[in-house]
Amino acid sequence: MSRDNRIVRVIKGRRPKVVVIGGGTGLPVILNSLRQQNADVTAIVTVADDGGSSGIIRNYINVVPPGDIRNVLVSLSDSSQSMLDVFQYRFDSKDAFFAGHAIGNLIIAALTEMQGNIFDAVQTLSKMMDVDGHIYPASNEPLTLNAEFVDGTIESGETEISKQRKQIKHVWVTDTDTPDETPEAVSPVIEAIQEADVIVLGPGSLFTSILPNLMIKNLGEAVRTSPAELIYICNIMTQKGETESYTDAEHVRVINDHLGGKYVDTVLVNAGKVGPDDLDYDRYDEYLLQVKHDFEGLQKQCDCIISDNFLSLHDNGVFHDGDKVATEILNRAFQHTKH
Template sequence: MSRTNRIVRVIKGRRPKIVVIGGGTGLPVILKSLHQQNADITAIVTVADDGGSSGIIRDYINVVPPGDIRNVLVSLSDMSPSYLDIFQYRFESKDSFFAGHAIGNLIIAALTEMDNNIFDAVQTLSQMMAVDGHVYPVANEPLTLNAEFEDGTTAAGETEISGARKQIKRVWVTNTNNPNEQPVAVAPVIQAIMDADVIVLGPGSLFTSILPNLMVKNLQAALLKSSAEVIYICNIMTQKGETEHFSDADHVKIINDHLGAKRVDTILVNAEHVPDNYLDYQKYNEYLTPVSHDFTALQQQCTRIISNDFLSLHDHGVFHDGTKVAREILNRAFQPNH
């Protein structure tokens, strides 16, 4: 949908400012729908991924993992779909380096070397790709995700943490290249949070896509200080090695506990039944079962519960319906006293 054909909605003469914080495959779905509804979007994206093409590139040339950033750029771009297809293309070559890599990941890695930092690289690429909005890496250096499990053991790195299949007690991030330096979000990230009408968390993996952003201390402080409504988009399915046996209330409690305050104001919960035997568990092998509902416990964690059919089924996968989720987010943005 072209920019001129989008539904134009304004708050006091301006587009609603929506900040979305997260990572993973679910985030671009929501961003694309918000983009089509003319929201002023800032996407704050995790830089702690250590798997797949992103992880290999990170190991080879020591840059921030580009995969989540690439997908977010595409979701907000007004470029021709044919150009975006090139950017998203993955090599099928059997070459030991290029096989499986997306062209966009390599471009982001190259620009990071040219600009000497990921933040400026992403801003350069945003201009090249006609991105409508802002895409901000949460930090200007690669971060390592660390976890302590309920049994007292620890692990470092997304892959190691989820692969342990243990109940996670808490997570935190460290600077990959300089472990003694506290990770810091750059000034535009903090300003976007302070200027937001609504701040959206998710959708995405709770411990490895959402919380890594919230564990950057100055971002966390800004989130706690901001007057914006905080909306959490609850996952539809539990995730292997992260949220096994979790209810929707468990998800929110983990976020609030890590923030040290009951900061989640509103939760969007899918109420539609996931059909039995629909999900292809071989293709989507990180998913387990639908997230259970505990509305009594939820009421103790947040003030507003929006339970609706947010389900989209395609490709034998279970996803959020981006249009329905975006509509609820914008409805909250236009509330006078949210």
Template structure:
């Protein structure tokens, strides 16, 4: 009897626009994908829906569902459609956000809602909201002041000292990730963090206590995709080693095993800073600082220039992730 080959398991954690870039390029590869999505967003259509119906903000989840869905482009366009009418309620809302809000009420929670939606949208992989309740992101800045709420923290444009999450519904109870998230982390071959805003997209997931504990204990290779540009206020003047240092300090251990760093220069005067007003400057490479933290460094051209902004080339990044997975599988085979 021929034993069925086990597909490598990869867990991608984050939020914002960076997560779908990786997932779109992972879809169709010979891997078992789990996307762990932050539930601490409180801006835009997501924030308005959260205020009205008290559900987890759906924006990041909507984009992840679309990135892994195998449905036709027209259905995905409909799901992503954002109303531009003058209706006081619908204007500015994405249709998918309303669907997720409705399913959340029907299923009495975001986790079961997303599992149902994944079936409807024919998702290739697993999508797990990190918690089954809306969370609030909190930050203390280097000047000692504190703020709550992702949009408020981002808008402050101040240097952040550290962040943490709290339940928006049960302030006296520490939030916990759902069991499926922890099981995915412990069973993974590779865990990918980023790309995305360091303090407001990546760390909100990691600051849930049982997620941090799982990352410290897992035998999976933890890969961090370092941002190409610094972000105004959040990471101004940060090197790539500074990004990794913040992650390790928040997790109270050197958790990052491998870091992917872009070394292709962004052309001078290319960035439209009025359009991409969160971008500050290109992240400086600090190889020595990275090595001091015990992580393997893979530096290459991961740059994609579009719309006068600097972004990750998802295909090149995923090719490197697949190479790393191949090395892990080879070691496991040799160890038998």
């Protein structure tokens, strides 16, 4: 759908302001659909990833991991498809350094060095790529995710935390370079949250894509005090080392517990059934079972529950239907604000 043919939706003469907070592969799908439905989108993207190409680049040149930011840039860009294909191209060379790296990750890392920080680098790239919306790294500095497990042990690093396969009690973030300093989000991030009509969490890994953002002190406080409705898009599948055996209600409980109260207003839960042959578990090896529905538990955690078949099955994977989810989000933007 071209920009001119998008659904026109306005609030008092303007596009609805939707702030989406998270990371991972599910986020770009929702962002693209919101953009197509004429939302004024701001994506606040996690910077605590330490795996894959992003993690290797981070270790080599000590920049914020660029992978999630790269995918979000593409999802909101009006650049030509050929340019986006180049930006997303991943080297298959056997070269010890370039193998597996996405060109976009290298460009983001280079611009970060040129600009002196990741925030300005992403704003420059947004202009170059004709991005419709705003893309803000959750922090200008690389962050390390830390977790305490129910058994009292502590682990650091997204990858190491997931590898433990233990039940997580709570998580927090520290500045990777200066652990004694309190991580903060830059002022445009806080302003976007304060001015939003709705704030959306997810979809994405609960402990490693969503909560790291909320654990940035001033960002979490902005979410708690915002007049906007807080919407959580619940995951379709449970995830190894994070949400094993979690119901949808337990996902919401964990968010509320980390925020320190009952803050989630609305939750979107999938009612479609994932069949035994719908998901290639070898390819998507982080997933376990479909998240079970607990309506009574959800009622205790939030005010509004929207249940529908939000499934999109393709590429041997299980994903959210971005258009359906975006429609529900925008409906909430028009119907409700937090009092």
